[in-house]
Amino acid sequence: MLNASLKQLATQLLEKKISSVELTEAFLKHIKSLNPELNAFITINEEMSLAQAQVADKMIASGQAHPLTGIPVAQKDIFCATGWLTTCGSKMLSNFVSPYDAMVIERFNQVGAVNIGKTNMDEFAMGSSNETSYYGPVKNPWDTLAVPGGSSGGSACAVAARMVPAATGTDTGGSIRQPAALCGISGIKPTYGLVSRYGMIAFASSLDQGGPMAKSAEDLALLLNVMVGFDERDSTSLQREPEDYTRDLEKPLGQLRIGLPKEYFAKGMSNNVASAVEAAIAEYRKLGATMVEVSLPNTKLSIPVYYVLAPAEASSNLSRFDGVRYGYRASRYTDLEDMYKKTRAEGFGAEVKRRILIGTYVLSHGYYDAYYLQAQKLRRLIASDFTEAFKQCDVIMGPTSPAVAFNLGERSNDPLQMYLSDIYTIAANLAGLPAMSIPVGFGDKNRPVGLHIVGNYFKEARMLNIAHQYQQVTDWHLRAPVGLFEAK
Numbered sequence: 001m002l003n004a005s006l007k008q009l010a011t012q013l014l015e016k017k018i019s020s021v022e023l024t025e026a027f028l029k030h031i032k033s034l035n036p037e038l039n040a041f042i043t044i045n046e047e048m049s050l051a052q053a054q055v056a057d058k059m060i061a062s063g064q065a066h067p068l069t070g071i072p073v074a075q076k077d078i079f080c081a082t083g084w085l086t087t088c089g090s091k092m093l094s095n096f097v098s099p100y101d102a103m104v105i106e107r108f109n110q111v112g113a114v115n116i117g118k119t120n121m122d123e124f125a126m127g128s129s130n131e132t133s134y135y136g137p138v139k140n141p142w143d144t145l146a147v148p149g150g151s152s153g154g155s156a157c158a159v160a161a162r163m164v165p166a167a168t169g170t171d172t173g174g175s176i177r178q179p180a181a182l183c184g185i186s187g188i189k190p191t192y193g194l195v196s197r198y199g200m201i202a203f204a205s206s207l208d209q210g211g212p213m214a215k216s217a218e219d220l221a222l223l224l225n226v227m228v229g230f231d232e233r234d235s236t237s238l239q240r241e242p243e244d245y246t247r248d249l250e251k252p253l254g255q256l257r258i259g260l261p262k263e264y265f266a267k268g269m270s271n272n273v274a275s276a277v278e279a280a281i282a283e284y285r286k287l288g289a290t291m292v293e294v295s296l297p298n299t300k301l302s303i304p305v306y307y308v309l310a311p312a313e314a315s316s317n318l319s320r321f322d323g324v325r326y327g328y329r330a331s332r333y334t335d336l337e338d339m340y341k342k343t344r345a346e347g348f349g350a351e352v353k354r355r356i357l358i359g360t361y362v363l364s365h366g367y368y369d370a371y372y373l374q375a376q377k378l379r380r381l382i383a384s385d386f387t388e389a390f391k392q393c394d395v396i397m398g399p400t401s402p403a404v405a406f407n408l409g410e411r412s413n414d415p416l417q418m419y420l421s422d423i424y425t426i427a428a429n430l431a432g433l434p435a436m437s438i439p440v441g442f443g444d445k446n447r448p449v450g451l452h453i454v455g456n457y458f459k460e461a462r463m464l465n466i467a468h469q470y471q472q473v474t475d476w477h478l479r480a481p482v483g484l485f486e487a488k
């Protein structure tokens with residue numbers, strides 16, 4: 001059951017083979033046995049989860065079931081949820097119990113899904129390894145010496161270790177896709193604006209986007225059906241006709257043109273990642289797709305551009321954490337200014353402070369034109385590369401991450417090395433494009449490899465179709481790190 005798809009779970013619930021309370025209890029038990037070692041969850045609240053499960057059972061009994069009714073979903077601790085501790089992985093919010101629900105949480109509540117806990121993450125979603133969390137690093141369930149990726153590392157780990165059938169993540173520069181790749185699961189960052197950012201604690205607002213993380217593309221489609229929707233409380237939320245993201249899953253792939261950017265297959269990618277990605281591409285050829293060489297000449301600029309723009313927006317967004325209204329406040333201070341200083345010095349970790357410093361610098365008088373404005377112009381060029389490429393192909397494929405999961409501690413003292421983990425994922429955020437990662441095998445030390453698929457705006461249903469067809473002929477997405485939990 002821990003390995004079942006969302007559809008299988010829904011059928012069992014509907015046919016009353018199992019109740020939501022039983023299902024929730026089973027996953028909670030599994031979480032309790034694994035979490036002390038893996039640290040995927042910051043908060044578990046059995047009472048609240050089971051109360052939701054009871055409501056779900058009533059919905060099912062009265063014939064009001066939605067495909068996700070009664071199914072446990074883990075929520076990244078960046079989403080505000082009423083009555084739940086909502087920390088964003090930071091000491092700054094270590095005492096913050098949210099008085100309201102994020103739109104994403106509201107949506108899951110409306111369909112009767114069960115919030116099974118809040119997952120660990122890099123502090124304020126800044127990081128690529130989950131090591132900047134105030135609550136300590138998460139371990140990769142495939143190899144506990146390795147990082148799970150970040151910043152949605154807790155969600156990725158929880159799904160990979162089958163502690164939960166599905167989870168949410170957020171992706172500013174790769175934080176859904178990169179941990180999905182490193183933990184061998186599937187994840188999608190939708191087109192910017194599709195999932196409301198209301199109640200999702202802001203990192204870099206023009207890049208942040210919520211999305212689902214699960215075992216398969218089919219599961220992602222069911223989750224997206226719940227998460228996507230217009231919300232007037234988010235000024236960048238898109239007003240569009242609702243779509244059924246499962247509608248194209250079963251379509252054959254004939255006529256599919258896959259763009260392979262020559263820049264992606266250049267130096268930098270480790271051989272073991274390249275061979276898994278190439279094997280996946282060969283599989284797509286067998287499924288009838290044709291390959292087209294495309295070029296994304298500004299790819300190399302995406303890291304410098306992102307690391308100007310994201311910190312600039314973060315420095316502004318994080319100014320609200322001042323110890324006055326909510327969150328952490330230093331216990332000793334002399335006057336108001338000293339209270340601000342001590343609160344922020346004690347409440348934020350090193351990586352967050354680094355971003356605030358960089359962001360404040362690039363926005364300051366005299367540097368704004370040289371850095372911030374320049375980065376905005378380059379952002380446009382990066383987006384135009386994709387517009388050109390999509391004239392020749394339907395989707396772009398490549399590796400999600402240049403290497404498999406690295407060891408805990410290996411890059412935590414070298415921010416630049418850490419930033420390079422995002423080379424393949426960041427451009428999609430800068431352009432606002434939908435992008436996903438699916439598992440396609442194992443590389444060095446038997447650690448998972450992810451295939452990155454970028455689509456044109458609003459092509460989520462097509463991308464999920466492309467991923468699903470691959471998952472019909474392969475079984476990477478069904479593999480779990482068995483040794484870790486079957487013995488327990």
Ligand code: GLN
Pocket residue numbers: 125126127128150151170171172173174175176203310422
């Ligand atoms: N790793 C990137 C960063 O540190 C992306 C994080 C994210 O997508 N939230 O900013």
